Amino acid sequence: MTDCGCTKAKAELEEYLHHELCGADAADIQAHLAGCEDCATEHLVGRTLTEAVQRACKETAPEDLRDQVLARLRALQSAH
Template structure:
């Protein structure tokens, strides 16, 4: 393993966080993050944002809200026909 450097770590960070890089590259990025506070902070921010988006995507709107939105969309479509 070799430290991949900031440029590669930042370029491949999103793929690394989603486990989409090969094992060798993942090991290099992991090693770099262990020694580089700046990249480690960026990785923490990216992970935090990714987790927040994933949680938000799992939430669903209440059924009555869905019905209200659909009714308004239908009303707007009807008025433009």
């Protein structure tokens, strides 16, 4: 495990956030994040955004809103 540096850490941060890196690469980035405040902050922002998107994808629209959207889409389709 080595410190991979900011360039590599930032380039592979998205894959790191989604657990898509091999063990050695992930360990290198983890080591870098432990010692680099700038990259650790960027990681925190990425993790926060990822978690917010994951939560949003689990939510469903209220039934009345869903019905309104579908009715509007049907109206637009029939107009063409």
